[in-house]
Amino acid sequence: MGKPRHYAWGGESFIPSLIGRDNPGNKPFAEWWLGAHPDDSSLVVVDGNHQSLLDWLKIHNEVQDEEERQGEFPLPFLMKILDVEHMLAIQVHPTKAQAEEGFIRQDKLGIGRTAPERTYRDRNDKPEMMVALTPCWLAHGFATRATIISRFALYATFNQLSDQMQLFGIEAAFERLMKMPQCQVNELLGEVVDIHRYPYSRCELNQQLPEYWVCRAVLDQRSGYDRGLLAMLMMNIVHIPVGQGIYQGAGVPHAYLAGQNIEIMSNSDNVVRIGPTKLHVDLDEALRLIDYQEVVPKILHPEGGQESIRQYSHGGTAAFRLQ
Structure with missing residues (x-):
């Protein structure tokens, strides 16, 4: 049992x-x-x-x-x-x-x-x-560097992160996202949600897009603007x-x-969590453990x-x- x-x-x-x-x-x-x-x-x-x-x-x-x-x-x-x-x-x-x-x-x-x-x-x-x-x-x-850069390019608030990705790679960009002040997290996620709010509400947003899941978490599940949601913009959705x-x-x-x-x-x-969650988050330990290599998911x-x-x-x- x-x-x-x-x-x-x-x-x-x-x-x-x-x-x-x-x-x-x-x-x-x-x-x-x-x-x-x-x-x-x-x-x-x-x-x-x-x-x-x-x-x-x-x-x-x-x-x-x-x-x-x-x-x-x-x-x-x-x-x-x-x-x-x-x-x-x-x-x-x-x-x-x-x-x-x-x-x-x-x-x-x-x-x-x-x-x-x-x-x-x-x-x-x-x-x-x-x-x-x-x-x-x-x-x-993590998705490929090219995929992540193309996602960042959709948003004005991500310009500096896009430049950092091209110069320094995935690890530097991810650590910057995870350590930025909450006011900047709010600005980045606010733009993402504002742009996609309407198509999401009309069921017109593709589930293969990380933005779909960001909107679902913020608009339906009331997770707030948690920095863990920014991580999804750099990851493969499978x-x-x-x-x-x-x-x-x-x-x-x-x-x-x-x-x-x-x-x-x-x-x-x-389990070493980043978020969003109400359970214990150990961000520094997660950043230490993460493998920053690009991943092609194998089904x-x-x-x-x-x-x-x-x-x-x-x-x-x-x-x-x-x-």
């Missing part, structure tokens, strides 16, 4: 329907964790009683191989179901070495492992792969059809924007082709049920 996570960006019906649970209070069900992470271990039934899977594996280590016995946690992976009703924060995950160093550093600072301001909750890296259960959208890695997926390694900035998916990753909850396809995807349709929307 998995464990739900009630983050504000989650939907109210997909996961409850999936797991056969009522949601009379209309809580946001953002994630359903299936694994043995100490923050939210799944449960198993033993002699008619529920027991933590984490505790059960510690007792029954004969089911593990030698490598798993030597790991920090007895299960090396964590699986999740995600329902992205509102966009997640732009975020990045550490390498194993970075996670080890960050975990020890925050322990020495006396930050509790479950404290809201804690960034490193375990010693693991967090490479992750997702497969779309419904059509999904995400921001994934559509993942049902049954296809994508891999996101250490250092790749990314954010799920919409849709439901299944994710599998190493057993970690190390993963099922080996058997689309015909191998088993889909149950109801009202035109794919639906799945866990057994």
Whole structure:
């Protein structure tokens, strides 16, 4: 039996329907964790009683191989179901070495492992792969320098940033965006939203454009002029059809924007956020971890082709049920 996570960006019906649970209070069900992470271990039934899977594996280590016995946690992976009703924060995950160093550093600072301001909750890296259960959208890695310059060129307030991109590249421009005063952030995002407000309201703005998602966050989701939204103007916007997926390694900035998916990753909850979010943001650490290389997104396809995807349709929307 998995464990739900009630983050504000989650939907109210997909996961409850999936797991056969009522949601009379209309809580946001953002994630359903299936694994043995100490923050939210799944449960198993033993002699008619529920027991933590984490505790059960510690007792029954004969089911593990030698490598798993030597790991920090007895299960090396964590699986999740995600329902992205509102966009997640732009975020990045550490390498194993970075996670080890960050975990020890925050322990020495006396930050509790479950404290809201804690960034490193375990010693693991967090490479992750997702497969779309419904059509999904995400921001994934930096677009090419030429693409970013062409986007900046659309806005008068981005002139200096466009010049900086051409002279110094992605890293310098991104760090300037992330560290500029809030009044400048407001000016830049204000121009973007003002230009695209009308076509967005008429459903005439293409979802492949980062401006669509900026307008959605500001106008519909009331995120405010958060500097994390500026990051999307430098990133690839990717559509993942049902049954296809994508891999996101250490250092790749990314954010799920919409849709439901299944994710599998190493057993970690190390998330370094930029924004927009009400959760803890560690901008300096994110800037240190980010891989500033241009990324061409690689969509993963099922080996058997689309015909191998088993889909149950109801009202035109794919639906799945866990057994």
